[in-house]
Amino acid sequence: MKATVSRKPKFGVVVFPGSNCDHDAYYALKKILGFEVNFLWHKETDLYNSDVIILPGGFAYGDYLRTGAIARFSPIMNSVIAFADKGGYVMGICNGFQILLEAGLLPGVLLKNNSLQFVCKDVYLSVENSETVFTKEIEAEKVLKIPIAHGEGNYFADEDTLKSLEKNNQVVFRYTSPDGKVPEEFNPNGSALNIAGIINERGNILGMMPHPERASDPRLGKTDGALIFNSIGKYFLN
Amino acid sequence: MLYLFLLINLFNKFSGPTLMHQPQVTLELAIEHGLNKEEYERIKNILGRVPTFTELGIFSVMWSEHCSYKNSIALLKTLPREGGKLLVGAGEENAGLVDIGEDLAVAFKIESHNHPSAVEPYQGAATGVGGIMRDIFTMGARPIASLNSLRFGSLEDARTRFLFAGVVKGIGDYGNSFGVPTVAGEVYFDESYQGNPLVNAMAVGIVKKDLVASAISKGEGNPVMIVGSSTGRDGIHGATFASEEISEKSEAKRPSVQVGDPFTEKLLLEATLEIIKNGWLIGIQDMGAAGISCSTSEMSAKGKSGMKINLDKVPLREKGMTAYEIMLSESQERMLCTVKKGYEEKVKNVFEKWDLNCEVIGEVTNDGILHINYQGEEKAAIPAYELVLGGGAPVYIRETKEPAYLKEVRAFDFNSLPEPENISEVFKKVFSSPNIASKRWVYEQYDSMVRTNTIVGPGCDAAAIYLKDTNKALAMKTDCNSRYVYLNPKEGTKIAVAESARNIICSGGTPLAITNCLNFGNPYKPENYWQFKQAIEGMGEACRFFNTPVTGGNVSFYNESPETAVYPTPTIGMVGLIEDLNDITTSYFKDSGDLIYLIGEDCEELGGSEYLKVIHKKVAGDSPKLDLEREKKVQETVLYLIKNRIIKSAHDVSEGGIICALAECCIICDEKNIGAEVSIPVKNRDDFSFFSESQSRIIVSISKHSQPEFEKYLNEQKQAFCLLGKTGGDKFIVNNKISIHIKDLSDIYFQTIPRFMNDER
Secondary structure (H helix, E strand, C coil), X not given: CCCCXXXXXXXXXXXXXXXXXXXXXHHHHHHHCCCEEEEEECCCCCCCCCCEEEECCECHHHHCCCCCCCHHHCHHHHHHHHHHHCCCEEEEECHHHHHHHHCCCCCCEEECCCCCCCEEEEEEEEECCCCCCCCCCCCCCCEEEEEEEEXXXXXXXXXXXXXXXXXXXXXXXXXXXXXXXXXXXXXXXXXXXXXXXXXXXXXXXXXXXXXXXXXCCHHHCCCHHHHHHHHHHHHHHC | CHHHHHHHHHHHHHCCCCXXXXXXXXXXXXXXXXXXXXXXXXXXXHHCCCCCHHHHHHHHHHCCHHHHCCCCHHHHCCCCCCCCCEEECCCCCCCEEEECCCCEEEXXXXXXXXXHHHHCXXXXXXXXXXXXXXXXXXXXXXXXXXXXXXXECCCCCHHHHHHXXXXXXXXXXXXXXXXXXXXXXXXXXXXXXXXXXXXXXXXXXXXXXXXXXXXXXXCCCCEEEEEECCECCCCCCHHHHCCCCCCCCHHHHHHHCCCCCHHHHHHHHHXXXXXXXXXXXXXXXXXXXXXXXXXXXXXXXXXXXXXXEEXXXXXXXXXXCCHHHHHHCCCCCEEEEEECCCCHHHHXXXXXXXXXXXXXXXXXXXXXXXXXXXXXXXEEEEEHHHHCCCCCCCCCCCCCCCCCHHHHHHCXXXXXXXXXXXXXXXHHHHHCCCCCCCCHHHHCCCCCCCCCCEEEXXXXXXXXXXXXXXXXXXXXXXXXXXXXXXXXXXXXXXXXXHHHHHHHHHCCCEEEEEEEEXXXXXXXXXXXXXXXXXXXXXXXXXXXXXXXXXXXXXXXXXXXXXXXXXCCEEEEEEEEEECCHHHCCCCCCCCCCCEEXXXXXXXXXXXXXXXXXXXXXXXXXXXXXXXHHHHHHHHHHHHHHHHCCCCCEXXXXXXXXXXXXXXXXXXXXXXXXXXXEECCCCCCCHHHXXXXXXXXXXXXXXXXXXXXXXXXXXXXXXXXXXXXXXXXXXXXEECCCEEXXXXXXXXXXXXXXXXXXXXXX
């Protein structure tokens, strides 16, 4: 669904009741990285010609019942699903990733962290697939430092799904050591195969637990998250 | 005891659908409600008749210690409550307000939720966070940071671990979902808190100066609206529960603990800020303790007006609630607003957009009386002024008596302490005290980064929170060493203020003002009241000296259980302004080959020290001395060095003394693990000098090339200092007597609390 004319993409950030990283994503995209951004209210269905939809972090509908379980039924999600089905670019961050899984746009589930505790800290990520539109501009072998903040980020899928994710290069990010190794001790939540982010087969829907919008402002001392937003930005420009 | 027992049964007796008729109000019933004979007589005089049952309920909560501050307000008024950059004096609004330039003001406040957390740690702590957040956003301020100060019994004890884990999870779950980062705090463990943990929550918010909302109601005919959650039976008599000692019966008070819903509060936040911004309000107040009773009476009293309330309009969670129950319910996530007449629909539309209740429940009157109607009857008619603090609520100054223990503890002879044979082992033991060890196990459960303003998060001296669209940041910290306060209430409280300020300075900020949470025992015991009075005197002296006025806060008495009385704990929450983001400084060493200096000097003070407690199992001596002039000079010196980019790190010396502070500088930052070789000047004994907790000391590191400039400035200022050593290598080497690999140091520091909590010891 890339526009025929080269231009910066327009982002749409969905606001669910209980979203709390919506303003952070908006701020990073607009004020730090200079993209055009609109908020998309959950009760509406209009995506305002957005090129990339962000499902932000937070606790949509309080995460009551189950994370993302209610959010996926909201009016805006019907539009987002239709948009994604047509090849539109969608990025789910943290709670947004959970919603994508509930909506069936990505395979697998996110369980409670194996520590049974919420965890917020900087983690290191390897970029396992740098061919996606979200990772194209990241130099090979670069280890990203991006924070996580979640209670349910323990990625789980059956053996066959995991195999097919690996086979199709759908694992985009893995939790690693600062030097890019992937031992279990650097897995912050028990995720299968240290998975931190995956993409669908078609390559237009990315879900990730880490928060790139929290690693975009140089004033906060880390900027690796901006590489992800800029990748999709450049993709539209070229 | 009989009195307590009766009180505990209040909830069961007078709540519930079985209640058909209101009981006859008598002196006995008033006493069961926690009022005394004089107070009951006073109520009869005010009304000119015997109060109705609903009125008795309203008076009992409004005149409870928790709402009326009856035993503390006279002393609190001696604190510096205005001046500096204060925009609103203490006690005038829901939270204090300080000017930070650029048309912005910072609102902040700390509050206790000790008793609820003692019986139901998860909900007790969660609703503590929710309550303090509402205090901030009812001012029109958007909360930008959450802090806390926690005290528990010994971590060796299984119940302590249960309470600790529950409180931390409660704070985390509420704040994380609400979307405000928890950025700083403190946690102490001491047997004195065994039966009565302390849970103090602080919130900080930002507001444009012209959008500040007030907790006022006025203008005859203006509609009064209740917004947010519906009202249920939870938390009835919560305020009364908070105004008595914890006992074995407290477990039965679980129904007095409210239940939190951060999701609703998040919606309430957005809707509230939206209506304030649009200028449709006269005033707004959150409903915390004493629910509708408190918000209606306080807002009316402030506006010298009255209200006619129809409780039939209040959205209820349960059927069959009485007027008494509705007036006393402490259901969370509710607000009372007085709206400009004609704007009701606009306000309703905003709340509907956020799927929240919003009902007109009455209107403002000019007679100054709170009229409460329900089911066609007037259930209460009370002059609002008579109910509130600063109005008709009683004010007492209690008897004081210097506690006998002080003579005994102060007589302790430190020379009687055996000199340690293996100083290295002793250091490891002190460094692994849960009071010194990293609280990472705690703060990783908090979202410390949401809102993307956190430049320095938990784990350093103070947090630094960026103010978007400016080049400034706020520094913030909570602090209190209650052992010092126990040994010397006045000096100990001065130290709490000074140490908060020192932490703000070390982060590159200038202290602005404080909020306080005064956790003490039963004020009717003269020894407790003496501690309280001394602490207030010390706080006043230090705050006047540092020009950091008190913006408000909270008093929590009755922190006692049958087994223990807590150490007097006047927690200080301080906020400072960092004028330039480049001033932000952290505590850890930055590069190998840097020089390490101590600014300030040691006086071999071990009274109340962590060393004395951990190694010798004693809490004795006098608190360290605080020389305010010396403290100020050290702070000014370090701030000058920071602003002129002469130093690369600054860390204050506190619990565990200089040796623990140095060790922390080596390992606090995961990515900057740097060893150090130091020589700590020893006067008499290694243990005295290594673990002394003398005040007004800061460890700094500098590049070698800055040495001449650094030393010249300190000499010019006649500021005491000494070169301790230099950074580098992978070992922490002290006086050639201690040599520990920084990996081992890091393991002690970061794994001590997880080992306790995972039962891996």
